Amino acid sequence: MIVAEKKPIEEIIDYVKDFQKLLIAGCNECVTVCEAGGKKEVGILASALRMYFMNEGKKVEIDEVTLERQCDHEYLEEIRDRIDQYDAVLSLACGVGVQFMAEKYFSTPVFPGVNTCFMGAAEERGVWSERCQGCGQCILGKTAGICPISRCAKRLLNGPCGGSTKGKCEINKDLDCAWQLIIDRLKELDRFDEYEQIMPIKDWSTERAGGPRKVVREDVRL
Amino acid sequence: MSTRTPSKLEKILAAGHLAVTSECGPPRGSDPEAITRKAEMIKDYVDAINITDNQTSVTRLCSLASCIHLKKMGVEPTLQMVTRDRNRIALQSDILGAASFDIYNILCLSGDHQIFGDSPQGQNVFDIDSIQLIQTVRLMRDEGKFLGGDEIKRPPQMFVGAAANPFADPFEIRVPRLAKKIAAGVEFIQTQCIYNLEKFELWVKQARDRGLHEKVYILAGVTPFKSAGMAKYMKNRVPGMDVPDEVVKRMSGVPKEKQAQEGIDICVETIQRLKEVEGVKGFHIMAIEWEEKVPEIVERGGLYPRPKGIDN
Numbered sequence: 096m097i098v099a100e101k102k103p104i105e106e107i108i109d110y111v112k113d114f115q116k117l118l119i120a121g122c123n124e125c126v127t128v129c130e131a132g133g134k135k136e137v138g139i140l141a142s143a144l145r146m147y148f149m150n151e152g153k154k155v156e157i158d159e160v161t162l163e164r165q166c167d168h169e170y171l172e173e174i175r176d177r178i179d180q181y182d183a184v185l186s187l188a189c190g191v192g193v194q195f196m197a198e199k200y201f202s203t204p205v206f207p208g209v210n211t212c213f214m215g216a217a218e219e220r221g222v223w224s225e226r227c228q229g230c231g232q233c234i235l236g237k238t239a240g241i242c243p244i245s246r247c248a249k250r251l252l253n254g255p256c257g258g259s260t261k262g263k264c265e266i267n268k269d270l271d272c273a274w275q276l277i278i279d280r281l282k283e284l285d286r287f288d289e290y291e292q293i294m295p296i297k298d299w300s301t302e303r304a305g306g307p308r309k310v311v312r313e314d315v316r317l
Numbered sequence: 318m319s320t321r322t323p324s325k326l327e328k329i330l331a332a333g334h335l336a337v338t339s340e341c342g343p344p345r346g347s348d349p350e351a352i353t354r355k356a357e358m359i360k361d362y363v364d365a366i367n368i369t370d371n372q373t374s375v376t377r378l379c380s381l382a383s384c385i386h387l388k389k390m391g392v393e394p395t396l397q398m399v400t401r402d403r404n405r406i407a408l409q410s411d412i413l414g415a416a417s418f419d420i421y422n423i424l425c426l427s428g429d430h431q432i433f434g435d436s437p438q439g440q441n442v443f444d445i446d447s448i449q450l451i452q453t454v455r456l457m458r459d460e461g462k463f464l465g466g467d468e469i470k471r472p473p474q475m476f477v478g479a480a481a482n483p484f485a486d487p488f489e490i491r492v493p494r495l496a497k498k499i500a501a502g503v504e505f506i507q508t509q510c511i512y513n514l515e516k517f518e519l520w521v522k523q524a525r526d527r528g529l530h531e532k533v534y535i536l537a538g539v540t541p542f543k544s545a546g547m548a549k550y551m552k553n554r555v556p557g558m559d560v561p562d563e564v565v566k567r568m569s570g571v572p573k574e575k576q577a578q579e580g581i582d583i584c585v586e587t588i589q590r591l592k593e594v595e596g597v598k599g600f601h602i603m604a605i606e607w608e609e610k611v612p613e614i615v616e617r618g619g620l621y622p623r624p625k626g627i628d629n
């Protein structure tokens with residue numbers, strides 16, 4: 096999933112303090128699972144803002160809505176008939192949802208309520224960590240199912256570096272060294288000899304380096 | 318062994334001499350004398366001098382310009398190059414720049430993460446890694462081609478080196494990793510500073526068992542401790558460094574004013590012992606901001622005088 100974190104309330108207030116009527120829009124997908132922008136967080140943020148405006152003696156109306164997804168036309172359309180009532184939207188979706196909202200409702204200011212962090216998984220309750228950087232050419236089949244692009248601090252395709260210590264990364268002893276994980280799993284799979292195969296220089300053109308990406312599937316287009 | 322480049326370092330190794338290299342860190346400013354002064358102190362005691370490339374991710378005068386200063390004073394430089402800061406265009410371009418000044422040695426590294434240096438908020442590049450950089454230089458040199466496939470006019474002629482850390486984890490891949498660098502085309506290796514001699518000897522033995530010592534020249538890395546404090550710092554703070562307790566104890570066991578001499582003694586004893594190890598073809602002396610001690614270490618290590626009459 097896409098993992099996000101709530102923005103500090105001060106930053107959010109700074110965005111919205113001059114509006115009279117606000118819509119806070121959550122999303123039912125990733126940001127709900129990582130507890131940053133679902134229905135619950137929409138409610139908490141709405142109460143905090145109401146409290147703030149009350150203390151400031153300002154009359155600001157705040158409505159709440161949580162859409163099934165903000166990265167999909169179909170669900171964003173659900174608020175079309177009332178979007179014009181609002182001076183601004185505060186979207187708690189990931190950066191994709193915020194932008195899709197802004198594209199669709201071109202004349203309504205839209206602000207982000209979360210910081211979108213990475214594609215990752217829930218390691219345990221309250222702990223999420225990165226697993227993929229969408230390089231567009233997955234090499235997990237050659238790295239024992241562990242991604243050195245997202246999990247090695249230097250993206251080494253032929254690691255580990257000389258700084259790997261007791262299974263941890265040189266940049267932080269709380270971070271597993273991706274290459275230690277790869278080696279451990281290669282051994283487990285009885286494929287340790289594959290370690291000596293040199294991973295060729297990567298074609299990064301399918302990654303961010305190649306410019307904004309697009310997937311077009313003729314077979315599923317309408 | 319025959320030689321493939323005009324490198325003096327390669328010729329000395331091929332002739333069967335124990336080679337001696339050292340390194341200088343460029344200044345955090347633009348004064349060329351900061352490099353030439355250090356080089357002047359050691360030039361008659363070593364065969365080549367490495368110039369570090371923004372080591373520990375602290376911004377400094379660039380390695381290439383520093384190498385040119387050495388070249389101008391008749392000293393053979395080894396250009397260290399990390400893949401942290403440059404993409405494949407910049408790497409290849411700098412290799413050509415170095416070749417245009419007839420710099421004949423290169424050390425291919427990935428580099429420390431930028432978090433350790435003066436720009437922890439900066440981006441890193443890592444378009445390729447150290448093993449792929451070895452492949453890149455070999456391709457440019459041997460096939461006269463760019464990574465993109467086009468032909469290079471007057472290709473670089475560089476003796477290709479890399480680092481190896483016999484002490485990093487996991488130990489079991491240390492020799493496979495050396496084999497991987499050799500398969501990529503590395504010709505000489507400079508190791509991490511050696512304090513744990515048993516572990517180092519085990520590593521060289523495992524390399525010998527696979528015949529790797531005949532495919533690459535291994536230069537053993539040594540760094541003298543200036544003080545017991547430095548020994549403790551290296552032990553506890555520097556990732557991938559293995560300083561056994563007895564070495565720290567030996568340093569702490571002598572009075573402060575004698576610790577520097579004790580550090581030199583340990584370094585000299587290390588060289589004397591490792592000279593006898595089959596597969597060790599020379600030494601890389603990294604006297605960090607203590608270059609004036611290199612002559613003493615080389616002399617007492619029995620590595621002086623350096624071979625004469627071998628030139629590019």
Ligand code: SF4
Nearest residue numbers: 227228230233234242
């Ligand atoms: S190799 Fe690429 S696509 Fe596969 S997990 Fe890593 S970043 Fe994602």
Ligand code: SF4
Nearest residue numbers: 247256264265272273
């Ligand atoms: S310690 Fe491991 S994860 Fe960290 S940069 Fe080095 S190889 Fe990558």
